[in-house]
Amino acid sequence: PKVTAEPRQLRLPSIPEDGSQVRSLHPRYTFDDFMVGESNILAQSACRSLSALNDSVGPCLYINSSTGLGKSHLTHAIAHHVLGNLPMTRLHYLTAQQFASEMVQNIRSNEMENFKRKYHQHCDVLLVEDVQSLTGKKKTQQELNELLDSLIKQGKRVVMTANRAPRDLVGIDDDFRSRMTSGLVTSIREPDLDTRIRIVKRKAEQQSIE
Numbered sequence: 585p586k587v588t589a590e591p592r593q594l595r596l597p598s599i600p601e602d603g604s605q606v607r608s609l610h611p612r613y614t615f616d617d618f619m620v621g622e623s624n625i626l627a628q629s630a631c632r633s634l635s636a637l638n639d640s641v642g643p644c645l646y647i648n649s650s651t652g653l654g655k656s657h658l659t660h661a662i663a664h665h666v667l668g669n670l671p672m673t674r675l676h677y678l679t680a681q682q683f684a685s686e687m688v689q690n691i692r693s694n695e696m697e698n699f700k701r702k703y704h705q706h707c708d709v710l711l712v713e714d715v716q717s718l719t720g721k722k723k724t725q726q727e728l729n730e731l732l733d734s735l736i737k738q739g740k741r742v743v744m745t746a747n748r749a750p751r752d753l754v755g756i757d758d759d760f761r762s763r764m765t766s767g768l769v770t771s772i773r774e775p776d777l778d779t780r781i782r783i784v785k786r787k788a789e790q791q792s793i794e
Contacts, residue, residue, distance in 0.1 A: 604667060604673070604674055604675040604676065604677075605675075605676045605677070605678070606663055606667070606675060606676075606677040606678075609660050609663055609664060609677075610656075610657075610660050612790070613656065613657045613660030613661055613664070614660070614661050614664050614665075615628075615631075615632060615635075615661045615664075615665060617657075617786065618654065618657055618658065618661060619775070619779055619782045619783045619786060620779075621775050621776055621778065621779030621782075622776060622779075623653075623772060623773040623774060623775045623776060623779065624653070624654055624772045624773070624775070624779075626770045627647050627649075627654070627658060627770045627771070627772050628658060630645050630647075630768055630770060631645070631647075631658045631659075631661060631662050631743070632665075634662060634741055634743060635661070635662040635665040635666055636665075637666075637670065637673070637709075637741065641767065641768050642766075642767035642768055643735070643736045643739060643740065643741055643742060643766075643767055644732065644736060644741075644742045644743075644744075644763075644764070644766050644767030644768070645741075645742070645743045645744070645767055645768050645770070646743075646744050646745075646746070646750060646764050646765060646767070646768070646769045646770070647659075647743070647744070647745045647746075647770055647771070647772065648745065648746045648747065648748055648749050648750075648769075648770075648771050648772075649747070649771055649772035649773070650747060650774075651747065653772045653773070653774065653775070654772050655713070655745040655772065656713065656745075659677065659711050659713060659743060659745060662709070662711060662743060663675060663677050663711060666709055673708045673709060674706055674707055674708045674709070675707075675708065675709040675710075675711070676702075676703065676707050676709070676710050676711070677711040678711070678712065678713075679712070679713045679714050679717070680712050680713065680714050680715050680716075680717045680718050680724075680728075681714065681717045683712060683724065683728065684717075684718065684721055684724040686699065687699060687723075687724055687727055703731050703735075704731060704734045704735070707735065707740065708740050708741065709740065709741045709742075709743075710731070710735060710740070710741070710742045710743070711742075711743045711744075712728070712742075712743070712744050712745070713744075713745045714745065714746065714747070715744050715745065715746040715753070715756075715764070716746045716747050716748060716753055718756065719753070719754055719755035719756065720755040722757060725756065725757045725760045726757070726760070728760065729757065729759055729760040729763050732760075732763045732764070732766075733763060736763075736766065736767075742767075744764055749769070749771065750764050750765045750769060
Protein backbone atom coordinates (compact mmCIF):
# COMPACT_ATOMS: atom_id res chain seq x y z
CA PRO A 585 0.00 0.00 0.00
CA LYS A 586 1.05 3.57 -0.65
CA VAL A 587 2.53 5.31 2.38
CA THR A 588 1.56 8.96 2.77
CA ALA A 589 4.15 11.15 4.45
CA GLU A 590 2.95 13.05 7.48
CA PRO A 591 2.44 16.76 6.76
CA ARG A 592 5.09 18.96 8.30
CA GLN A 593 5.69 22.67 8.51
CA LEU A 594 8.44 23.78 6.14
CA ARG A 595 10.91 26.55 6.88
CA LEU A 596 11.03 29.35 4.34
CA PRO A 597 14.49 29.87 2.80
CA SER A 598 14.73 33.33 4.36
CA ILE A 599 14.24 32.01 7.91
CA PRO A 600 17.49 31.15 9.71
CA GLU A 601 17.90 27.83 11.50
CA ASP A 602 18.15 29.39 14.98
CA GLY A 603 15.55 27.66 17.13
CA SER A 604 13.51 28.56 20.16
CA GLN A 605 14.85 29.46 23.57
CA VAL A 606 12.66 28.50 26.51
CA ARG A 607 13.19 27.89 30.17
CA SER A 608 11.72 24.73 31.70
CA LEU A 609 8.02 24.39 30.96
CA HIS A 610 5.66 22.88 33.52
CA PRO A 611 4.08 19.84 31.83
CA ARG A 612 0.61 20.59 33.25
CA TYR A 613 0.62 24.31 32.48
CA THR A 614 -1.42 23.90 29.31
CA PHE A 615 -4.64 25.47 28.04
CA ASP A 616 -6.52 22.23 28.72
CA ASP A 617 -5.56 22.36 32.40
CA PHE A 618 -6.38 26.06 32.85
CA MET A 619 -9.68 26.59 34.69
CA VAL A 620 -11.53 29.44 32.99
CA GLY A 621 -13.84 31.73 34.96
CA GLU A 622 -15.02 35.32 34.92
CA SER A 623 -11.79 36.42 36.61
CA ASN A 624 -9.50 35.23 33.82
CA ILE A 625 -11.54 34.59 30.68
CA LEU A 626 -10.24 37.64 28.78
CA ALA A 627 -6.59 36.81 29.52
CA GLN A 628 -7.10 33.16 28.61
CA SER A 629 -8.92 34.00 25.37
CA ALA A 630 -6.22 36.50 24.38
CA CYS A 631 -3.46 33.95 25.04
CA ARG A 632 -5.24 31.30 22.96
CA SER A 633 -5.63 33.74 20.08
CA LEU A 634 -2.03 34.86 20.27
CA SER A 635 -0.75 31.27 20.43
CA ALA A 636 -2.52 30.63 17.12
CA LEU A 637 -0.61 33.64 15.72
CA ASN A 638 -3.78 35.34 14.51
CA ASP A 639 -4.29 39.11 14.55
CA SER A 640 -7.34 39.42 16.81
CA VAL A 641 -5.32 40.50 19.87
CA GLY A 642 -2.71 42.57 18.10
CA PRO A 643 1.06 42.14 18.30
CA CYS A 644 1.45 42.87 22.01
CA LEU A 645 -0.28 41.42 25.10
CA TYR A 646 0.32 42.57 28.69
CA ILE A 647 -1.06 40.50 31.59
CA ASN A 648 -0.92 41.57 35.22
CA SER A 649 -2.08 39.91 38.42
CA SER A 650 -1.03 39.05 41.93
CA THR A 651 1.16 35.99 42.48
CA GLY A 652 -0.44 32.60 41.99
CA LEU A 653 -3.41 33.54 39.81
CA GLY A 654 -2.24 32.02 36.53
CA LYS A 655 0.11 34.36 34.63
CA SER A 656 2.85 31.74 34.34
CA HIS A 657 0.31 29.01 33.56
CA LEU A 658 -0.88 31.00 30.54
CA THR A 659 2.60 31.90 29.29
CA HIS A 660 3.66 28.25 29.60
CA ALA A 661 0.46 27.28 27.75
CA ILE A 662 1.34 29.62 24.88
CA ALA A 663 4.82 28.09 24.67
CA HIS A 664 3.44 24.53 24.79
CA HIS A 665 0.92 25.31 22.03
CA VAL A 666 3.35 27.11 19.74
CA LEU A 667 6.16 24.58 20.12
CA GLY A 668 3.72 21.68 19.70
CA ASN A 669 1.73 23.00 16.75
CA LEU A 670 4.05 25.47 15.02
CA PRO A 671 7.51 23.99 15.62
CA MET A 672 9.27 26.23 13.11
CA THR A 673 8.22 29.30 15.08
CA ARG A 674 11.19 30.83 16.91
CA LEU A 675 9.93 31.42 20.42
CA HIS A 676 11.99 33.03 23.19
CA TYR A 677 10.64 32.67 26.72
CA LEU A 678 12.44 34.15 29.71
CA THR A 679 12.02 36.40 32.72
CA ALA A 680 12.87 40.08 32.57
CA GLN A 681 15.68 39.40 35.03
CA GLN A 682 17.12 36.71 32.75
CA PHE A 683 16.94 39.15 29.82
CA ALA A 684 18.81 41.77 31.89
CA SER A 685 21.48 39.28 32.97
CA GLU A 686 22.01 38.03 29.42
CA MET A 687 22.33 41.61 28.19
CA VAL A 688 24.95 42.46 30.84
CA GLN A 689 26.96 39.34 29.97
CA ASN A 690 26.95 40.30 26.28
CA ILE A 691 28.01 43.87 27.07
CA ARG A 692 30.96 42.57 29.11
CA SER A 693 32.02 40.18 26.34
CA ASN A 694 31.53 42.79 23.59
CA GLU A 695 28.90 40.65 21.88
CA MET A 696 25.92 42.99 21.88
CA GLU A 697 25.58 42.70 18.11
CA ASN A 698 24.95 38.96 18.49
CA PHE A 699 22.53 39.67 21.34
CA LYS A 700 20.56 42.15 19.23
CA ARG A 701 20.58 39.85 16.20
CA LYS A 702 19.25 36.95 18.27
CA TYR A 703 16.20 38.84 19.49
CA HIS A 704 15.55 41.37 16.71
CA GLN A 705 16.05 39.04 13.74
CA HIS A 706 15.61 35.49 15.05
CA CYS A 707 12.47 35.79 17.17
CA ASP A 708 8.84 35.31 16.14
CA VAL A 709 7.25 35.14 19.60
CA LEU A 710 8.73 36.79 22.69
CA LEU A 711 7.45 35.95 26.19
CA VAL A 712 8.87 38.06 29.04
CA GLU A 713 7.70 37.49 32.60
CA ASP A 714 7.94 39.70 35.72
CA VAL A 715 8.58 43.03 34.02
CA GLN A 716 8.37 44.70 37.44
CA SER A 717 11.89 43.42 38.15
CA LEU A 718 13.23 46.02 35.70
CA THR A 719 12.44 48.87 38.10
CA GLY A 720 15.25 51.42 37.86
CA LYS A 721 17.20 49.44 35.21
CA LYS A 722 17.15 52.13 32.54
CA LYS A 723 19.61 50.51 30.15
CA THR A 724 17.70 47.22 30.13
CA GLN A 725 14.40 49.06 29.70
CA GLN A 726 15.86 50.95 26.75
CA GLU A 727 17.12 47.76 25.13
CA LEU A 728 13.81 45.94 25.66
CA ASN A 729 11.88 48.97 24.41
CA GLU A 730 13.91 48.95 21.17
CA LEU A 731 13.29 45.22 20.83
CA LEU A 732 9.52 45.60 21.32
CA ASP A 733 9.45 48.37 18.72
CA SER A 734 11.38 46.21 16.25
CA LEU A 735 9.25 43.08 16.76
CA ILE A 736 5.94 44.95 16.65
CA LYS A 737 6.92 46.67 13.38
CA GLN A 738 7.78 43.24 11.94
CA GLY A 739 4.37 41.87 12.92
CA LYS A 740 5.83 39.49 15.52
CA ARG A 741 4.10 38.60 18.82
CA VAL A 742 5.05 39.80 22.30
CA VAL A 743 3.62 38.77 25.68
CA MET A 744 4.67 40.48 28.90
CA THR A 745 3.56 39.80 32.47
CA ALA A 746 3.91 41.72 35.72
CA ASN A 747 2.40 41.87 39.19
CA ARG A 748 0.97 45.34 38.58
CA ALA A 749 -0.77 47.26 35.83
CA PRO A 750 1.57 49.33 33.61
CA ARG A 751 0.43 52.61 35.15
CA ASP A 752 1.34 51.32 38.63
CA LEU A 753 4.89 50.20 37.77
CA VAL A 754 7.40 52.41 39.58
CA GLY A 755 10.77 53.30 38.05
CA ILE A 756 9.72 52.44 34.50
CA ASP A 757 10.55 54.75 31.60
CA ASP A 758 7.50 56.38 30.01
CA ASP A 759 8.50 55.30 26.48
CA PHE A 760 8.85 51.70 27.64
CA ARG A 761 5.52 51.90 29.49
CA SER A 762 3.86 53.24 26.36
CA ARG A 763 5.31 50.46 24.22
CA MET A 764 4.12 47.76 26.65
CA THR A 765 0.57 49.12 26.47
CA SER A 766 0.47 49.42 22.67
CA GLY A 767 -1.68 46.29 22.43
CA LEU A 768 -4.14 44.56 24.75
CA VAL A 769 -3.69 45.06 28.51
CA THR A 770 -5.62 42.65 30.72
CA SER A 771 -5.59 41.52 34.34
CA ILE A 772 -6.39 38.29 36.17
CA ARG A 773 -8.43 38.70 39.33
CA GLU A 774 -8.92 36.26 42.19
CA PRO A 775 -11.20 33.39 41.07
CA ASP A 776 -14.81 33.21 42.20
CA LEU A 777 -16.09 30.29 44.30
CA ASP A 778 -17.22 28.19 41.34
CA THR A 779 -13.83 28.48 39.64
CA ARG A 780 -12.04 27.66 42.90
CA ILE A 781 -14.11 24.50 43.30
CA ARG A 782 -13.29 23.40 39.74
CA ILE A 783 -9.58 24.08 40.37
CA VAL A 784 -9.64 21.92 43.53
CA LYS A 785 -11.52 19.13 41.71
CA ARG A 786 -9.02 19.14 38.84
CA LYS A 787 -6.06 18.98 41.23
CA ALA A 788 -7.74 16.16 43.15
CA GLU A 789 -8.22 14.20 39.90
CA GLN A 790 -4.57 14.72 38.97
CA GLN A 791 -3.47 13.37 42.37
CA SER A 792 -6.07 10.57 42.39
CA ILE A 793 -7.59 11.97 45.57
CA GLU A 794 -11.32 11.69 46.31
